[in-house]
Amino acid sequence: MPSAFGSEASSQGVDIPEAAGRRLAAKSFSSGLSVADFAACLHMGMRPVGLVQGFCAMGWNPGYYLPSQTAYGNQWQGWGSSWSGWGNALDTYYCPHRIVQSAEHASRGFNVEATGIESAWAEGYNATYRRLLEEAAALGAHGIIGITDATKALIGPRVREFHLLGTAVVMDGQPPPERVWSTYLAGSKLGKLYEAGLAPVSVVGAFAAVTVLPVCVTEIQEQGRWDTYGVVSPYGEITQLSDAHTAARRLARDHVKATLDGAALHGADLEVSEDNLVGRTTISAILRGTKVRRVRDVDPLPPPVPTVRLS
Amino acid sequence: MSNTKRSDLHQVTSDLTIDETLLLHSMDWEPVDIVVGASVAAIPTMGFSGSGWAGATDQSSQAFGSAVSSAVARIRDDCARAGGAGVVGVGVDFQVYRHTVQAVLVGTAVRPAGLSHRGQPFVSDLSVRDFILLHNAGWMPLGLAFGASFVQVPYRSIGTVFKQMAANTEMTNLTEAMYQAREQGMERLQSAAIGMGASGVVAVQYSDRPLPFASHVIGFTAWGTAVRLSGDGHRYIKPRVVVSVDDPTTLFDLQGALGTRG
Numbered sequence: 426m427p428s429a430f431g432s433e434a435s436s437q438g439v440d441i442p443e444a445a446g447r448r449l450a451a452k453s454f455s456s457g458l459s460v461a462d463f464a465a466c467l468h469m470g471m472r473p474v475g476l477v478q479g480f481c482a483m484g485w486n487p488g489y490y491l492p493s494q495t496a497y498g499n500q501w502q503g504w505g506s507s508w509s510g511w512g513n514a515l516d517t518y519y520c521p522h523r524i525v526q527s528a529e530h531a532s533r534g535f536n537v538e539a540t541g542i543e544s545a546w547a548e549g550y551n552a553t554y555r556r557l558l559e560e561a562a563a564l565g566a567h568g569i570i571g572i573t574d575a576t577k578a579l580i581g582p583r584v585r586e587f588h589l590l591g592t593a594v595v596m597d598g599q600p601p602p603e604r605v606w607s608t609y610l611a612g613s614k615l616g617k618l619y620e621a622g623l624a625p626v627s628v629v630g631a632f633a634a635v636t637v638l639p640v641c642v643t644e645i646q647e648q649g650r651w652d653t654y655g656v657v658s659p660y661g662e663i664t665q666l667s668d669a670h671t672a673a674r675r676l677a678r679d680h681v682k683a684t685l686d687g688a689a690l691h692g693a694d695l696e697v698s699e700d701n702l703v704g705r706t707t708i709s710a711i712l713r714g715t716k717v718r719r720v721r722d723v724d725p726l727p728p729p730v731p732t733v734r735l736s
Numbered sequence: 737m738s739n740t741k742r743s744d745l746h747q748v749t750s751d752l753t754i755d756e757t758l759l760l761h762s763m764d765w766e767p768v769d770i771v772v773g774a775s776v777a778a779i780p781t782m783g784f785s786g787s788g789w790a791g792a793t794d795q796s797s798q799a800f801g802s803a804v805s806s807a808v809a810r811i812r813d814d815c816a817r818a819g820g821a822g823v824v825g826v827g828v829d830f831q832v833y834r835h836t837v838q839a840v841l842v843g844t845a846v847r848p849a850g851l852s853h854r855g856q857p858f859v860s861d862l863s864v865r866d867f868i869l870l871h872n873a874g875w876m877p878l879g880l881a882f883g884a885s886f887v888q889v890p891y892r893s894i895g896t897v898f899k900q901m902a903a904n905t906e907m908t909n910l911t912e913a914m915y916q917a918r919e920q921g922m923e924r925l926q927s928a929a930i931g932m933g934a935s936g937v938v939a940v941q942y943s944d945r946p947l948p949f950a951s952h953v954i955g956f957t958a959w960g961t962a963v964r965l966s967g968d969g970h971r972y973i974k975p976r977v978v979v980s981v982d983d984p985t986t987l988f989d990l991q992g993a994l995g996t997r998g
Contacts, residue, residue, distance in 0.1 A: 561923070616756045646780075649835030651780055661798075667774060671810055725764065728763065729871075730976055736979075736980065
């Protein structure tokens with residue numbers, strides 16, 4: 426199941442809009458670069474040819490995946506480690522009170538990787554990214570620089586829009602590209618990357634979500650209650666929540682690593698949020714950055730000289 | 737130290753900027769992986785104290801302590817698994833809620849180029865620039881030191897109320913309670929550092945703010961990087977004194993050239 430974006434493989438048969446064709450065929454360019462970035466990009470031999478974008482509105486139904494708390498407590502709905510195909514149990518937590526599972530007492534708790542939501546995000550991002558590349562390819566571009574991205578809830582919590590926007594550039598005198606490369610970087614940052622012997626491959630990112638189905642102890646601690654059975658100290662770490670928060674972030678990293686193919690992720694940015702979208706606490710993490718590879722070996726900079734400025 | 741290994745960027749993830757990456761290379765170190773430690777700890781409701789939070793101040797400090805130490809242990813584990821010698825540029829985020837304290841640490845594991853590290857990795861919130869300066873000055877980071885203290889703002893005494901009607905007056909119980917809490921927070925920071933075998937803490941950051949859900953409770957938190965000398969003594973880094981001859985009024989504004997990201 427794809428849980429990271431940055432791959433061109435996907436998705437439904439939506440073509441880029443007709444207006445895009447007209448816009449891109451016009452004999453002028455638009456660009457999202459600042460004037461300084463524009464100048465830097467010309468200096469590096471890149472000629473901006475157009476502002477390109479990809480867009481996708483994605484709807485999904487977390488209801489399928491919604492783990493239920495029934496009269497028998499937290500229900501295990503799948504076989505093996507799969508949760509009705511929508512989730513992947515990361516860890517199981519057991520009740521220390523030796524009480525039979527019931528609606529009043531959850532004697533088992535689970536941290537579930539919400540793979541259903543993850544693949545919805547990956548699909549949305551990938552479709553967006555593919556359309557971005559299509560627009561750039563229509564301009565005969567070599568690469569896309571200064572990409573910005575946005576994703577937000579469109580209408581209600583179950584529809585999300587994905588948007589990528591960047592400036593397509595042509596490198597005059599270079600052979601036509603096999604693949605269009607892309608990067609979040611622009612201006613002098615991109616220049617320094619080349620100076621360091623690195624070249625951008627593509628923007629990459631991944632989304633990871635972990636849903637918490639609390640075991641009795643987690644519930645007790647989270648609500649600041651005292652354990653009436655006197656088994657669990659009300660103080661101290663809530664292991665299940667700590668694990669969930671750690672796992673969401675590490676999963677995002679590991680999903681990205683799965684797309685690197687031996688390259689590296691540079692300038693990464695991690696965003697985390699917490700919601701109750703599926704009726705339970707879900708921790709979501711998005712990690713994204715530019716995938717780079719080494720194109721030539723360079724000597725490191727000489728050790729920097731510390732300076733003090735007099736003015 | 738070998739130069740060939742530096743080119744190996746195999747499966748590296750990093751949240752460092754390109755400048756930081758280049759700086760790291762200049763001292764023959766390399767980024768390894770983004771590493772994470774997060775922890776949540778509980779604050780129990782205290783007895784019959786009405787608001788449900790009054791009096792929970794000691795428990796909160798205790799919860800803060802266990803959230804932080806577990807988060808540090810987790811990021812250390814992650815770093816050790818990745819083969820890093822330590823974590824730099826750790827983003828420190830902690831939140832106090834009514835019944836929980838949450839601590840999240842995210843940073844990039846680094847190591848001397850090509851050398852997989854064994855042993856206890858360090859954790860530091862210093863930027864790569866500061867890490868290098870520290871390194872060149874002959875010091876090494878050991879870990880993050882934290883201290884926290886929570887205090888319930890006391891009511892004015894009846895005497896103070898009357899005095900305040902007539903003249904300006906120090907609110908002594910307020911001074912005492914908050915002064916005490918500030919000292920306690922810093923004392924905990926310091927003893928955490930001593931516990932790591934550090935001789936001091938650099939770049940201490942400090943926050944004092946009322947809790948969002950209980951404005952009568954103020955949380956004092958302090959954290960920084962615990963350091964000790966790595967060799968015999970401090971090395972003077974001899975900065976070169978420079979005088980800029982640019983005329984500031986005719987300087988071209990290159991701010992936009994910094995790029996959009998990273």
